Amino acid sequence: MYQGIRIAGFGGQGVISAGVLLAQAGMLEGREVSFFPSYGAEMRGGTANCSVVVASDEVTTPIVSSPDTVIVLNEPSLSKFEPMVKPGGLLIVNSSLVNSKPVRKDIKVLYVPCNAIAAEVGNPKAMNMVALGAFAAVTGAMSVDAIAKAMTRVYKKLKPEIIELNVKALKRGAEFKLN
């Protein structure tokens, strides 16, 4: 089992924390994991992105150059990261903020209105959680429960009621399925 993931969006959308959360969840499930953030000028310029690997064998490179899954949370990230997706791979698009459509025909695309759902749940900041829920459900790379459990490890200072809303957002995301 090997799942290379790239998450991209604006700084402040929780790109980095979503990546750390996935790595933590994978670890809780006994996988080999790695997380690698982009830490270049682009962190300040507009988009932030990170690489996550969840695998049954040792992780070689932590930089995912041809990801199995890409999650794009904002418009500029789509054109930048769509070409990277492995043929046959998955592209999760935050349709609340991304208006353009992917052009590739050799990949699977899942549209998730992350911001809209997070707002419904009652925590607009949890839009990244919606995306992770969808990722877990569609790829089966890890369980939604593991991500929920990982939250208490990663967000040590978060109030329990916020964590609860995050889990709610995660579960709403997990309701999405590929057509």
Next chain:
Amino acid sequence: MQLLNKRPESLLDVTMHYCPGCGHGIVHRLVAEVMDELGIRERTIGVAPVGCAVFADVYFNCDMIQGAHGRGPAEATGIKRSKPDTIVFSYQGDGDLASIGMAEIVHAAIRSEHITVIFINNAIYGMTGGQMAPTTLLGQKATTCVEGRTVKQAGYPIKMSEMLATIDGSVYIERTAVNSAPNVMKTKAAIKKAFKNQVDGKGFSMVEILSMCPTNWGTKASNPAEATKFVVDGMMPVYPLGVYKDADAVKK
């Protein structure tokens, strides 16, 4: 027969390499006397510079370290922070402190490191053979300004005491001289206060001492007696003696 004046225990009985008429030997003795009088010899660590006083590590009878040019205050910082029970002094010349080590001395003062700095200002590079120092006076000749220092070529002499006194972290800054017996006594009092401040946990203290370098001061001042006159007539107008800062303990 009664022994009235003996060598301080803090100064070892070894032959010093300093030139006749040099002020370093006087200041070494003053520092040693102060260590004796304060009873701190057995917990003092001295930092020797690069420059004429490089062999200070041999002369003082306390633990000593010799390190890179200008970095004495940084070394002293590492020592004091690691062993807060010790008394740490950095002994530096004008090239060491006011040129290459400018950042280290300024920032040690900014952090109000609990150290004592003995700064010998003789307006010349001694050990390397008489080159211009940052404290060389305008018009003063040196081997790298043979017609005398000019503003156009090298700018102005740096006044360290005045500058460091403006820093909130400095507790005690005084400029003295060792050209005469009264001034030597005043210098000793200043050194004692600078060490006492550290014993009392007050913060950064520095004594700048105007000193003679007959060897490198050219023909007229090459006579030790003439050299003491140059301290008075040449240096003091540019570097007035006095207490530039005497604050209470800086609260951290």
Next chain:
Amino acid sequence: MAEKKLMKGNEALAEGAVRAGCRFFAGYPITPQNEVPEYMSWRLPQVGGAFVQSESEVSAINMVYGAAATGVRCMTSSSSPGMSLKQEGISYCAGADLPVFLANVMRGGPGLGNIAGAQGDYWQATRGGGHGDYRTFVMAPNGANEMANFPHKCFEIACKYRLPSMVLADGIIGQMMEPVEFMHPEVDVKALKEPDWALGVNHGRAKRIVKSYDLREGMLELMVNERVKRYRQIEAAEVIYEEKMMDDAEIAIVAYGTSARISVAAMKLAREKGLKVGLFRPVTLWPFPKARLAELSKRIKKFLVVEMSLGQMVEDVQLSVNGRADVYLHARPGASVMTAEEVYTTMESISKKGAKEYATAK
């Protein structure tokens, strides 16, 4: 067994150093190693240690020089340009026989370069870096877990042989997160014996001097030669390397750090395609595992060095095999990272007869 914790490489290194007894840190911010001073700034006070954010890298290494002279376990960290600034101070530490621990989280160079991970400081780290004749014990971690555990070894060697030791990592290893397990028991600093050269409170003993100079004729040579004896002991006893699938290998990849991780993937790719490829990973870069490489070169006739530099370690491999085998190079300077596919392609070409020696990729 301790619980695994997801940690960033830089933080793992800092925690590993504290557990290894580090009680003094001085450093200056520079990307991509900032998590080390950040972590130390709150962690060291917890264990009674001291942290100083210095005014420069030059000052930081000299603070460490002072701290080390008191016998306290101490360190500084930086990234490439900052390590250049520290070199004079490192030379003084070597010259005064002080145990200090250094970490270089390399970035692209020369000059300001960029802030991505690179391996361009191999020469600087393994050749001394500063002025004069001296050696630094250098370990190259391949991820956050080794970042966590190598400080222990580095302090042990530095204290035992009295020389600077260094972790030579890169931006990728510093920034990546991985499950980390601290393998060594925490060092009880109070139980450590104070060295008989350490400066400090000196009731009733002779004064001590820490210095790197001796101006008396012929004495400096004696001083250096005494040190050389210890260097020889380290070369004989402290070499560390790792081998993967080397038993039947016909091509050996030689790589360290991030390059070695990528090379594992390349090796697997090659094995799937039927190429008999193994991986040799030097873990200590000085002492370099030259004896083992020399032995391997009697059987293996092709070595491919994979480096994120213009090709630096390749010279050590050439010296080690000493003409007994062909040495090839796959190099990506400028903080570029090779892919496993790229390395595989190079292997495929050198597996053919008559491949050009010392071929450089790209």
